Amino acid sequence: xxxxxxxxxxxxxxxxxxxxxxxxxxLRTKLKKSQETGVPLRLKLGLDPTAPDIHLGHAxxxxxxxxxxxxxxxxxxxxxxxxxSIGDPSGRSVTRPLLxxxxxxxxxxxxxxxxxxxxxxxxxxxxxxxxxxGKLDFAGVIRxxxxxxxxxxxxxxxxxxxxxxxRPIGLHEILYPVCQAYDSVALKSxxxxxxxxxxxxxxxxxxxxxxxxxxxxxxxxxxxxxxxDGLQKMSKSLGNYVGITEPAGEMFGKLMSIPxxxxxxxxxxxxxxxxxxxxxxxxxxxxxxxxxxxxxKRLAREIVTIYHxxxxxQAAQAxxxxxxxxxxxxxxxxxxxxxxxxxxxxxxxxxxxxKDLAGFASTNSEARRLIEQGxxxxxxxxxxxxxxxxxxxxxxxxRAGRLKFGxxxxx
RNA sequence: GGGGGGAUUCCCGAGUGGCCAAAGGGAGCAGACUGUAAAUCUGUUGCGGAACGCUUCGGUAGUUCGAAUCUACCUCCCCCCA
Numbered sequence: 001x002x003x004x005x006x007x008x009x010x011x012x013x014x015x016x017x018x019x020x021x022x023x024x025x026x027l028r029t030k031l032k033k034s035q036e037t038g039v040p041l042r043l044k045l046g047l048d049p050t051a052p053d054i055h056l057g058h059a060x061x062x063x064x065x066x067x068x069x070x071x072x073x074x075x076x077x078x079x080x081x082x083x084x085s086i087g088d089p090s091g092r093s094v095t096r097p098l099l100x101x102x103x104x105x106x107x108x109x110x111x112x113x114x115x116x117x118x119x120x121x122x123x124x125x126x127x128x129x130x131x132x133x134g135k136l137d138f139a140g141v142i143r144x145x146x147x148x149x150x151x152x153x154x155x156x157x158x159x160x161x162x163x164x165x166x167r168p169i170g171l172h173e174i175l176y177p178v179c180q181a182y183d184s185v186a187l188k189s190x191x192x193x194x195x196x197x198x199x200x201x202x203x204x205x206x207x208x209x210x211x212x213x214x215x216x217x218x219x220x221x222x223x224x225x226x227x228x229d230g231l232q233k234m235s236k237s238l239g240n241y242v243g244i245t246e247p248a249g250e251m252f253g254k255l256m257s258i259p260x261x262x263x264x265x266x267x268x269x270x271x272x273x274x275x276x277x278x279x280x281x282x283x284x285x286x287x288x289x290x291x292x293x294x295x296x297k298r299l300a301r302e303i304v305t306i307y308h309x310x311x312x313x314q315a316a317q318a319x320x321x322x323x324x325x326x327x328x329x330x331x332x333x334x335x336x337x338x339x340x341x342x343x344x345x346x347x348x349x350x351x352x353x354x355k356d357l358a359g360f361a362s363t364n365s366e367a368r369r370l371i372e373q374g375x376x377x378x379x380x381x382x383x384x385x386x387x388x389x390x391x392x393x394x395x396x397x398x399r400a401g402r403l404k405f406g407x408x409x410x411x
Numbered sequence: 412g413g414g415g416g417g418a419u420u421c422c423c424g425a426g427u428g429g430c431c432a433a434a435g436g437g438a439g440c441a442g443a444c445u446g447u448a449a450a451u452c453u454g455u456u457g458c459g460g461a462a463c464g465c466u467u468c469g470g471u472a473g474u475u476c477g478a479a480u481c482u483a484c485c486u487c488c489c490c491c492c493a
Contacts, residue, residue, distance in 0.1 A: 230449085256447040293446045300447090324447055349460070365458065366440085373441040373455065387460075401441065 002038055002072035007031050013067055014220070017060065017269045019196060022203070022219040030190055030218060034073070041073040044189035044217070046129075046180060047111065049079050049104040054114040055241040056303070057225040057234035060269045061193050062118040064222055068191070069120040076187055077115070079108045082130035083179050104128075117244055117307055132186040133179055141175070147211040148178055148204070155200075177201045181208040184217050191218045225269055230259035248308040252316035255300035256324075260285070260292045263299055271302040329397055329405060336406035338392055343410075347389035350376070353398065360400040375401045 003010065010031055014021070021027055034041050043065055054062070065075045081104045108126060115124070136144065153174050177200060184192060184205035192202045199221060206216035224233045227240030234241045242254045258266065263285075267278040281298070284290030297317055304313035323330050336358045342348055354360045354367040354376065361367035368386040370376050376383045377399045378390065396408040 228448095253447080257449095258447095259449060260446095261449095291446070293448085296447070320447075351460070363458070364460075366456085368461080369455065370441070375441045 002034050002040055003070070004035070005071065007035070010071055013071070014064075016275060017064070017222060018220050019223050020219075020221045022221075026216075027191070027218045027220075030215075031071075040123075041068065041190040042187060043068050043073055043075045044078065044184060044187055044192045045075065046078045046080050046083075046183060046192075046194070049081050049107050052107055052111045052114065053236050053243055054111070054118075054245075055234055055236065055243050056270050057227075057241065059118055059244055060225050061195070061222050062115055063270075064193055064220065066119050069123040073123070075119060075124045076189065077111075077124060077126045078183055078187070079104065079111070079126060079128045080180075081128045082133040083176065114245060127187070129179070129183050129186075133182065144178060144182060145175065147208060148181075150174075152204075152207070153177065177204045178208070181205040185209050185212045185214060188214055189217045190215075191220060193220045193222060195224055196221050223265075223269065226262050226265060228254055228258050230262045242303075244307050248304050248312040248316040249319055251304050251307065252300045252313070252320055255303055256296055256320060258296070260296070263292070263295055266299055266303075271299065271306070273298075273302055329399075333397070333405040333407050335409040336398060337409050337411055339411045343392075344389075347391055350383055350388045350390055351386055353390070353392075354400060358398060358400070358404075358406045360398075360404045360406070370400050 007028055011024075011028060014027070030041055033039075045061065045065060069075055081101070108128075112126065180201045181204040183189075185208050188209075189205070192205055194202050199219070202217075202219040202221075206219065209216045226232070227234035227238055228242070229238075229240045232238055232240060242251055246254075255266075264278060264282045267273055267281065268275070271278075273281075281290060281295050285292055285295055297320075300320075301313040301317055304316055308316075319330060319332075322328050336353070338348060338353070338357055342352065342357060348357075350371060351361075351364050351367040354370065355362070355364060361370055371383055371386045371388075374382055374384065379396050383390075392408050392410060394408055394410045398406045398408060
Protein backbone atom coordinates (compact mmCIF):
# COMPACT_ATOMS: atom_id res chain seq x y z
CA UNK A 1 0.00 0.00 0.00
CA UNK A 2 1.62 3.20 -1.17
CA UNK A 3 1.64 5.91 1.45
CA UNK A 4 -0.87 8.72 1.26
CA UNK A 5 1.51 11.10 2.99
CA UNK A 6 1.98 14.37 1.14
CA UNK A 7 4.83 14.38 -1.36
CA UNK A 8 6.49 17.22 0.49
CA UNK A 9 6.50 15.24 3.70
CA UNK A 10 7.81 12.18 1.91
CA UNK A 11 10.60 14.15 0.31
CA UNK A 12 11.54 15.55 3.68
CA UNK A 13 11.87 12.05 5.10
CA UNK A 14 13.84 10.77 2.16
CA UNK A 15 16.25 13.68 2.15
CA UNK A 16 17.32 13.09 5.69
CA UNK A 17 20.96 12.10 5.69
CA UNK A 18 21.18 11.86 1.92
CA UNK A 19 24.12 13.68 0.38
CA UNK A 20 22.66 14.02 -3.05
CA UNK A 21 19.55 13.02 -4.96
CA UNK A 22 19.89 13.07 -8.72
CA UNK A 23 17.58 14.50 -9.88
CA UNK A 24 15.35 15.58 -7.06
CA UNK A 25 12.42 16.74 -9.14
CA UNK A 26 12.22 13.43 -10.99
CA LEU A 27 11.94 11.69 -7.65
CA ARG A 28 8.99 13.91 -6.77
CA THR A 29 7.37 13.00 -10.04
CA LYS A 30 7.91 9.30 -9.48
CA LEU A 31 6.56 9.45 -5.94
CA LYS A 32 3.54 11.34 -7.13
CA LYS A 33 2.85 8.94 -9.95
CA SER A 34 3.25 6.00 -7.63
CA GLN A 35 0.80 7.53 -5.21
CA GLU A 36 -1.71 8.13 -7.96
CA THR A 37 -1.46 4.74 -9.61
CA GLY A 38 -0.83 2.72 -6.48
CA VAL A 39 2.16 1.04 -8.14
CA PRO A 40 5.10 0.93 -5.73
CA LEU A 41 8.54 2.11 -6.79
CA ARG A 42 11.34 -0.38 -7.21
CA LEU A 43 14.43 0.35 -5.18
CA LYS A 44 17.65 -1.36 -6.11
CA LEU A 45 20.66 -2.13 -3.99
CA GLY A 46 23.65 -4.11 -5.14
CA LEU A 47 25.66 -6.14 -2.66
CA ASP A 48 28.90 -8.05 -2.91
CA PRO A 49 28.56 -11.72 -2.17
CA THR A 50 31.63 -11.67 0.04
CA ALA A 51 31.34 -12.79 3.64
CA PRO A 52 28.77 -10.52 5.21
CA ASP A 53 28.69 -8.94 8.60
CA ILE A 54 26.36 -6.02 8.45
CA HIS A 55 27.25 -3.06 10.65
CA LEU A 56 25.79 0.36 11.30
CA GLY A 57 27.62 1.74 8.28
CA HIS A 58 25.83 -0.61 5.92
CA ALA A 59 22.67 0.04 7.84
CA UNK A 60 22.69 3.69 6.78
CA UNK A 61 21.73 2.64 3.26
CA UNK A 62 19.49 -0.18 4.43
CA UNK A 63 17.61 2.13 6.73
CA UNK A 64 17.00 4.50 3.85
CA UNK A 65 15.56 1.59 1.91
CA UNK A 66 13.42 0.72 4.88
CA UNK A 67 12.00 4.24 4.83
CA UNK A 68 10.92 3.69 1.27
CA UNK A 69 9.35 0.38 2.23
CA UNK A 70 7.44 2.12 4.98
CA UNK A 71 6.19 4.49 2.32
CA UNK A 72 4.89 1.46 0.47
CA UNK A 73 7.68 0.74 -1.97
CA UNK A 74 9.53 -2.39 -2.93
CA UNK A 75 13.21 -3.24 -2.47
CA UNK A 76 15.25 -5.54 -4.64
CA UNK A 77 18.60 -6.68 -3.39
CA UNK A 78 20.99 -7.80 -6.05
CA UNK A 79 23.64 -10.26 -5.03
CA UNK A 80 26.45 -9.51 -7.45
CA UNK A 81 27.55 -13.07 -8.01
CA UNK A 82 28.32 -12.48 -11.67
CA UNK A 83 30.11 -9.17 -11.30
CA UNK A 84 32.14 -10.57 -8.42
CA SER A 85 33.55 -13.18 -10.75
CA ILE A 86 34.74 -10.47 -13.13
CA GLY A 87 36.61 -8.49 -10.54
CA ASP A 88 36.16 -4.97 -9.34
CA PRO A 89 38.14 -2.24 -11.12
CA SER A 90 39.66 -1.14 -7.87
CA GLY A 91 40.90 -4.63 -7.09
CA ARG A 92 44.16 -4.20 -8.91
CA SER A 93 46.47 -5.02 -6.06
CA VAL A 94 44.32 -7.58 -4.35
CA THR A 95 42.96 -10.45 -6.32
CA ARG A 96 39.46 -11.08 -5.24
CA PRO A 97 39.01 -14.68 -4.16
CA LEU A 98 36.66 -16.47 -6.46
CA LEU A 99 33.65 -17.70 -4.63
CA UNK A 100 31.88 -20.89 -5.45
CA UNK A 101 28.19 -20.79 -6.11
CA UNK A 102 27.71 -22.64 -2.85
CA UNK A 103 29.56 -20.01 -0.84
CA UNK A 104 27.68 -17.25 -2.56
CA UNK A 105 24.39 -18.80 -1.67
CA UNK A 106 25.47 -19.33 1.89
CA UNK A 107 26.54 -15.72 2.17
CA UNK A 108 23.32 -14.55 0.62
CA UNK A 109 21.45 -16.46 3.26
CA UNK A 110 23.49 -14.87 6.02
CA UNK A 111 22.74 -11.50 4.53
CA UNK A 112 19.07 -12.29 4.57
CA UNK A 113 19.17 -13.12 8.27
CA UNK A 114 20.82 -9.81 8.99
CA UNK A 115 19.10 -7.33 6.76
CA UNK A 116 15.75 -8.55 8.03
CA UNK A 117 16.56 -6.60 11.15
CA UNK A 118 16.38 -3.43 9.13
CA UNK A 119 14.29 -4.19 6.10
CA UNK A 120 10.72 -5.34 5.82
CA UNK A 121 11.07 -8.90 4.58
CA UNK A 122 7.64 -8.79 2.99
CA UNK A 123 8.71 -6.01 0.69
CA UNK A 124 12.19 -7.29 -0.08
CA UNK A 125 13.24 -9.50 -2.93
CA UNK A 126 16.67 -10.98 -3.46
CA UNK A 127 18.04 -11.78 -6.89
CA UNK A 128 21.37 -12.84 -8.37
CA UNK A 129 22.68 -10.84 -11.27
CA UNK A 130 24.05 -13.94 -12.98
CA UNK A 131 20.39 -14.54 -13.80
CA UNK A 132 20.52 -12.05 -16.62
CA UNK A 133 24.21 -11.24 -17.03
CA GLY A 134 25.10 -14.91 -17.33
CA LYS A 135 22.68 -15.28 -20.20
CA LEU A 136 24.29 -12.65 -22.38
CA ASP A 137 26.32 -14.14 -25.20
CA PHE A 138 29.27 -12.40 -26.76
CA ALA A 139 27.12 -10.66 -29.35
CA GLY A 140 24.89 -9.47 -26.54
CA VAL A 141 27.84 -8.08 -24.67
CA ILE A 142 29.01 -6.20 -27.73
CA ARG A 143 25.57 -4.81 -28.34
CA UNK A 144 25.43 -3.68 -24.74
CA UNK A 145 28.90 -2.18 -24.93
CA UNK A 146 27.85 -0.28 -28.02
CA UNK A 147 25.46 1.75 -25.91
CA UNK A 148 28.28 3.32 -24.00
CA UNK A 149 31.14 5.37 -25.35
CA UNK A 150 34.73 5.05 -24.25
CA UNK A 151 34.90 8.73 -23.42
CA UNK A 152 31.92 8.30 -21.14
CA UNK A 153 33.55 5.47 -19.21
CA UNK A 154 36.85 7.24 -19.01
CA UNK A 155 35.17 10.20 -17.36
CA UNK A 156 35.09 8.09 -14.29
CA UNK A 157 37.51 9.47 -11.82
CA UNK A 158 39.59 6.42 -11.02
CA UNK A 159 39.86 5.41 -14.66
CA UNK A 160 40.90 8.93 -15.60
CA UNK A 161 43.53 8.93 -12.89
CA UNK A 162 44.89 5.57 -13.87
CA UNK A 163 45.02 6.52 -17.53
CA UNK A 164 46.90 9.72 -16.85
CA UNK A 165 49.29 7.96 -14.52
CA UNK A 166 49.95 5.35 -17.13
CA ARG A 167 48.58 2.52 -15.08
CA PRO A 168 46.76 -0.25 -16.89
CA ILE A 169 43.03 -0.51 -17.28
CA GLY A 170 41.73 -3.90 -18.31
CA LEU A 171 39.07 -4.00 -20.99
CA HIS A 172 36.95 -6.08 -18.66
CA GLU A 173 37.17 -3.36 -16.06
CA ILE A 174 35.57 -0.95 -18.48
CA LEU A 175 32.68 -3.34 -18.69
CA TYR A 176 32.18 -3.48 -14.96
CA PRO A 177 30.09 -0.31 -14.70
CA VAL A 178 28.15 -1.47 -17.73
CA CYS A 179 27.26 -4.69 -15.94
CA GLN A 180 26.00 -2.81 -12.92
CA ALA A 181 24.11 -0.41 -15.13
CA TYR A 182 22.53 -3.31 -16.96
CA ASP A 183 21.26 -4.62 -13.63
CA SER A 184 19.11 -1.51 -13.46
CA VAL A 185 17.78 -2.18 -16.95
CA ALA A 186 17.05 -5.81 -16.16
CA LEU A 187 15.13 -4.86 -13.05
CA LYS A 188 13.56 -1.68 -14.42
CA SER A 189 14.55 -0.01 -11.21
CA UNK A 190 13.14 3.36 -10.19
CA UNK A 191 15.68 4.28 -7.59
CA UNK A 192 19.20 3.09 -6.81
CA UNK A 193 20.97 3.76 -3.55
CA UNK A 194 24.65 3.75 -2.83
CA UNK A 195 27.64 5.56 -1.43
CA UNK A 196 29.33 8.39 -3.28
CA UNK A 197 31.84 5.88 -4.60
CA UNK A 198 28.99 4.40 -6.58
CA UNK A 199 28.14 7.67 -8.28
CA UNK A 200 29.52 6.77 -11.65
CA UNK A 201 28.01 3.30 -11.79
CA UNK A 202 24.61 4.43 -10.66
CA UNK A 203 24.48 7.30 -13.10
CA UNK A 204 25.56 4.92 -15.82
CA UNK A 205 22.43 2.98 -14.99
CA UNK A 206 20.38 6.05 -15.85
CA UNK A 207 22.05 6.35 -19.25
CA UNK A 208 21.63 2.72 -20.09
CA UNK A 209 18.00 2.67 -19.02
CA UNK A 210 17.36 5.62 -21.29
CA UNK A 211 19.07 3.73 -24.11
CA UNK A 212 16.71 0.85 -23.53
CA UNK A 213 13.72 3.13 -23.60
CA UNK A 214 13.11 3.03 -19.85
CA UNK A 215 12.48 5.85 -17.50
CA UNK A 216 15.85 6.48 -15.84
CA UNK A 217 16.28 5.61 -12.19
CA UNK A 218 16.82 8.15 -9.46
CA UNK A 219 20.19 8.09 -7.75
CA UNK A 220 20.33 8.60 -4.01
CA UNK A 221 23.73 8.88 -2.41
CA UNK A 222 24.24 8.23 1.26
CA UNK A 223 27.30 9.23 3.26
CA UNK A 224 29.82 6.80 4.59
CA UNK A 225 29.43 6.45 8.34
CA UNK A 226 32.52 7.22 10.34
CA UNK A 227 33.68 4.44 12.65
CA UNK A 228 33.89 4.32 16.43
CA ASP A 229 37.31 5.98 16.28
CA GLY A 230 35.71 9.03 14.70
CA LEU A 231 38.35 9.12 11.99
CA GLN A 232 38.08 6.32 9.50
CA LYS A 233 35.05 4.86 7.82
CA MET A 234 33.29 2.16 9.73
CA SER A 235 34.53 -1.20 8.60
CA LYS A 236 34.95 -4.63 9.98
CA SER A 237 38.60 -4.86 9.09
CA LEU A 238 39.41 -1.70 11.02
CA GLY A 239 37.59 -3.06 14.03
CA ASN A 240 35.77 0.23 14.56
CA TYR A 241 32.29 -1.05 13.93
CA VAL A 242 29.07 -2.01 15.62
CA GLY A 243 27.45 -5.08 14.09
CA ILE A 244 23.69 -4.93 13.90
CA THR A 245 23.37 -8.37 15.45
CA GLU A 246 25.52 -7.63 18.46
CA PRO A 247 24.06 -7.98 21.95
CA ALA A 248 22.45 -4.87 23.40
CA GLY A 249 25.06 -4.34 26.10
CA GLU A 250 27.89 -4.63 23.66
CA MET A 251 26.27 -2.17 21.29
CA PHE A 252 25.59 0.31 24.02
CA GLY A 253 29.14 0.19 25.31
CA LYS A 254 30.67 0.56 21.89
CA LEU A 255 28.46 3.51 21.05
CA MET A 256 29.41 5.23 24.28
CA SER A 257 32.99 5.14 23.12
CA ILE A 258 32.55 7.33 20.06
CA PRO A 259 34.10 10.81 20.17
CA UNK A 260 31.65 13.57 21.10
CA UNK A 261 31.85 15.38 17.80
CA UNK A 262 30.52 12.52 15.69
CA UNK A 263 27.32 12.30 17.71
CA UNK A 264 25.27 14.55 15.40
CA UNK A 265 26.19 12.38 12.44
CA UNK A 266 25.19 9.23 14.26
CA UNK A 267 21.91 10.78 15.34
CA UNK A 268 21.11 11.74 11.80
CA UNK A 269 22.13 8.53 10.09
CA UNK A 270 21.51 5.84 12.66
CA UNK A 271 18.44 6.88 14.63
CA UNK A 272 14.88 7.94 14.04
CA UNK A 273 15.11 10.98 16.27
CA UNK A 274 13.44 13.80 14.32
CA UNK A 275 15.91 16.22 12.81
CA UNK A 276 14.72 19.34 14.68
CA UNK A 277 15.34 17.47 17.90
CA UNK A 278 18.77 16.40 16.73
CA UNK A 279 19.62 20.04 16.02
CA UNK A 280 18.39 20.95 19.44
CA UNK A 281 20.61 18.37 21.12
CA UNK A 282 23.53 19.63 19.09
CA UNK A 283 22.88 23.23 20.11
CA UNK A 284 22.33 22.17 23.69
CA UNK A 285 25.73 20.54 23.84
CA UNK A 286 27.40 23.60 22.37
CA UNK A 287 25.84 25.92 24.91
CA UNK A 288 26.52 23.52 27.74
CA UNK A 289 22.85 22.97 28.49
CA UNK A 290 23.10 19.31 27.64
CA UNK A 291 25.89 17.16 28.98
CA UNK A 292 27.63 15.29 26.16
CA UNK A 293 27.43 12.07 28.10
CA UNK A 294 23.67 12.35 28.45
CA UNK A 295 23.38 13.01 24.75
CA UNK A 296 25.52 10.00 24.05
CA LYS A 297 23.45 7.81 26.31
CA ARG A 298 20.38 8.93 24.45
CA LEU A 299 22.07 8.11 21.16
CA ALA A 300 23.13 4.67 22.30
CA ARG A 301 19.65 4.02 23.66
CA GLU A 302 18.00 5.04 20.41
CA ILE A 303 20.19 2.76 18.37
CA VAL A 304 19.92 -0.22 20.67
CA THR A 305 16.15 0.23 20.63
CA ILE A 306 16.12 -0.12 16.85
CA TYR A 307 18.00 -3.40 16.80
CA HIS A 308 16.74 -4.85 20.07
CA UNK A 309 14.03 -3.21 22.12
CA UNK A 310 13.35 -0.30 24.38
CA UNK A 311 13.64 -2.55 27.41
CA UNK A 312 16.95 -3.96 26.27
CA UNK A 313 18.25 -0.45 25.69
CA GLN A 314 17.27 0.65 29.16
CA ALA A 315 18.80 -2.43 30.69
CA ALA A 316 21.98 -1.85 28.72
CA GLN A 317 22.18 1.70 29.98
CA ALA A 318 21.57 0.68 33.57
CA UNK A 319 24.28 -1.93 33.29
CA UNK A 320 26.63 0.55 31.69
CA UNK A 321 26.15 3.04 34.49
CA UNK A 322 26.51 0.30 37.03
CA UNK A 323 29.85 -0.88 35.65
CA UNK A 324 31.43 2.29 34.34
CA UNK A 325 29.96 5.21 36.21
CA UNK A 326 29.72 3.47 39.54
CA UNK A 327 32.63 1.15 38.88
CA UNK A 328 30.79 -1.81 40.17
CA UNK A 329 30.85 -5.42 39.17
CA UNK A 330 28.56 -6.31 36.26
CA UNK A 331 25.43 -8.20 37.19
CA UNK A 332 25.93 -10.89 34.63
CA UNK A 333 29.40 -12.30 34.66
CA UNK A 334 30.72 -15.47 33.19
CA UNK A 335 31.75 -18.32 35.37
CA UNK A 336 35.36 -19.40 35.53
CA UNK A 337 35.38 -23.12 36.05
CA UNK A 338 38.18 -24.38 38.22
CA UNK A 339 38.49 -28.14 37.84
CA UNK A 340 39.90 -30.13 40.71
CA UNK A 341 42.82 -31.13 38.50
CA UNK A 342 44.00 -27.52 38.37
CA UNK A 343 44.18 -27.29 42.14
CA UNK A 344 47.42 -28.33 43.79
CA UNK A 345 47.63 -28.50 47.56
CA UNK A 346 44.45 -26.49 47.71
CA UNK A 347 45.87 -23.68 45.63
CA UNK A 348 45.89 -22.41 42.07
CA UNK A 349 48.70 -20.49 40.45
CA UNK A 350 47.37 -17.07 39.44
CA UNK A 351 48.93 -17.13 35.96
CA UNK A 352 47.32 -20.46 35.28
CA UNK A 353 44.01 -19.12 36.45
CA UNK A 354 44.20 -16.11 34.15
CA LYS A 355 45.44 -17.89 31.08
CA ASP A 356 44.06 -21.42 31.04
CA LEU A 357 41.00 -21.22 33.23
CA ALA A 358 39.62 -17.74 32.65
CA GLY A 359 41.09 -17.05 29.23
CA PHE A 360 41.89 -13.46 30.17
CA ALA A 361 45.40 -13.75 28.78
CA SER A 362 46.66 -15.73 25.84
CA THR A 363 50.18 -16.38 27.10
CA ASN A 364 51.85 -16.67 30.47
CA SER A 365 53.82 -13.53 29.73
CA GLU A 366 50.67 -11.59 29.11
CA ALA A 367 49.16 -12.84 32.34
CA ARG A 368 52.28 -11.88 34.26
CA ARG A 369 52.21 -8.44 32.73
CA LEU A 370 48.63 -7.91 33.75
CA ILE A 371 49.48 -8.85 37.30
CA GLU A 372 52.64 -6.79 37.47
CA GLN A 373 50.78 -3.76 36.19
CA GLY A 374 48.19 -4.00 38.88
CA UNK A 375 45.33 -4.97 36.62
CA UNK A 376 44.29 -8.10 38.43
CA UNK A 377 42.06 -8.31 41.44
CA UNK A 378 40.30 -11.08 43.30
CA UNK A 379 37.25 -9.94 45.21
CA UNK A 380 38.54 -6.40 44.88
CA UNK A 381 41.91 -7.24 46.33
CA UNK A 382 44.85 -6.46 44.09
CA UNK A 383 47.20 -9.27 43.25
CA UNK A 384 50.71 -8.10 42.52
CA UNK A 385 52.81 -11.23 42.67
CA UNK A 386 52.83 -13.30 39.47
CA UNK A 387 54.01 -16.30 41.43
CA UNK A 388 51.10 -16.16 43.84
CA UNK A 389 49.32 -19.39 44.66
CA UNK A 390 45.76 -18.69 45.63
CA UNK A 391 43.22 -20.48 47.71
CA UNK A 392 40.04 -20.06 45.73
CA UNK A 393 36.41 -20.24 46.74
CA UNK A 394 33.36 -20.44 44.54
CA UNK A 395 31.75 -17.05 44.10
CA UNK A 396 34.90 -15.00 44.23
CA UNK A 397 35.15 -12.42 41.49
CA UNK A 398 38.26 -12.34 39.37
CA ARG A 399 38.93 -9.19 37.42
CA ALA A 400 41.57 -8.48 34.80
CA GLY A 401 41.81 -4.97 33.51
CA ARG A 402 38.78 -2.76 33.12
CA LEU A 403 36.45 -5.10 31.35
CA LYS A 404 37.16 -8.71 32.08
CA PHE A 405 35.26 -10.25 34.93
CA GLY A 406 34.76 -13.84 35.97
CA UNK A 407 33.11 -15.60 38.85
CA UNK A 408 35.04 -18.51 40.30
CA UNK A 409 33.29 -21.86 40.17
CA UNK A 410 35.11 -24.65 41.95
CA UNK A 411 34.47 -28.09 40.53
C1' G B 412 64.37 -8.61 -22.33
C1' G B 413 67.93 -4.91 -19.68
C1' G B 414 69.13 -1.99 -15.18
C1' G B 415 68.33 -0.59 -10.08
C1' G B 416 66.10 -0.93 -5.05
C1' G B 417 63.73 -3.66 -1.23
C1' A B 418 61.78 -7.75 2.39
C1' U B 419 63.11 -6.35 10.36
C1' U B 420 58.76 -7.90 15.88
C1' C B 421 50.78 -6.26 15.20
C1' C B 422 51.77 -1.86 11.41
C1' C B 423 55.36 1.89 9.83
C1' G B 424 60.41 2.13 10.37
C1' A B 425 65.92 2.43 12.55
C1' G B 426 69.74 -1.01 12.88
C1' U B 427 75.24 -2.89 8.24
C1' G B 428 79.70 -8.43 12.72
C1' G B 429 79.43 -8.74 19.28
C1' C B 430 76.91 -3.48 23.80
C1' C B 431 70.24 -6.61 19.79
C1' A B 432 64.57 -9.58 22.06
C1' A B 433 66.35 -5.38 18.36
C1' A B 434 65.89 2.53 18.55
C1' G B 435 61.63 5.67 17.40
C1' G B 436 56.56 6.32 16.04
C1' G B 437 51.63 4.23 15.38
C1' A B 438 48.34 0.79 17.45
C1' G B 439 47.21 -2.37 21.61
C1' C B 440 47.26 -3.45 26.85
C1' A B 441 47.60 -1.88 32.21
C1' G B 442 47.57 2.16 35.85
C1' A B 443 46.32 7.53 37.16
C1' C B 444 42.89 11.37 35.82
C1' U B 445 37.69 11.78 33.81
C1' G B 446 31.81 12.75 31.88
C1' U B 447 31.74 6.65 28.63
C1' A B 448 35.22 8.50 25.50
C1' A B 449 39.00 11.93 23.89
C1' A B 450 43.27 14.53 25.62
C1' U B 451 47.27 14.12 29.15
C1' C B 452 50.83 11.48 32.29
C1' U B 453 53.23 6.67 33.74
C1' G B 454 54.37 1.77 32.66
C1' U B 455 54.22 -2.17 29.22
C1' U B 456 54.02 -5.01 24.34
C1' G B 457 58.44 -12.63 21.36
C1' C B 458 57.99 -17.27 24.45
C1' G B 459 58.70 -20.20 28.85
C1' G B 460 56.48 -21.61 36.48
C1' A B 461 60.86 -16.95 34.30
C1' A B 462 67.02 -12.61 38.66
C1' C B 463 67.79 -17.89 34.06
C1' G B 464 66.94 -19.88 29.51
C1' C B 465 64.77 -20.53 24.57
C1' U B 466 63.10 -18.93 19.61
C1' U B 467 62.95 -14.42 16.15
C1' C B 468 64.84 -9.92 11.58
C1' G B 469 61.51 -13.27 3.60
C1' G B 470 63.57 -18.82 2.73
C1' U B 471 67.69 -22.27 2.43
C1' A B 472 72.78 -23.32 2.76
C1' G B 473 77.44 -21.24 4.20
C1' U B 474 81.65 -17.87 6.37
C1' U B 475 82.83 -16.71 11.61
C1' C B 476 84.44 -17.93 18.42
C1' G B 477 80.00 -14.86 17.31
C1' A B 478 75.16 -12.92 12.04
C1' A B 479 69.22 -8.91 11.58
C1' U B 480 74.03 -7.34 9.82
C1' C B 481 78.96 -10.86 5.38
C1' U B 482 78.55 -14.77 0.97
C1' A B 483 75.69 -17.98 -2.46
C1' C B 484 71.24 -19.56 -4.26
C1' C B 485 65.88 -19.22 -4.00
C1' U B 486 60.98 -16.73 -3.29
C1' C B 487 58.22 -12.37 -3.34
C1' C B 488 57.57 -6.91 -3.93
C1' C B 489 58.72 -1.99 -6.01
C1' C B 490 61.01 1.52 -9.55
C1' C B 491 63.36 2.86 -14.32
C1' C B 492 64.36 1.54 -19.54
C1' A B 493 62.48 -1.56 -23.88
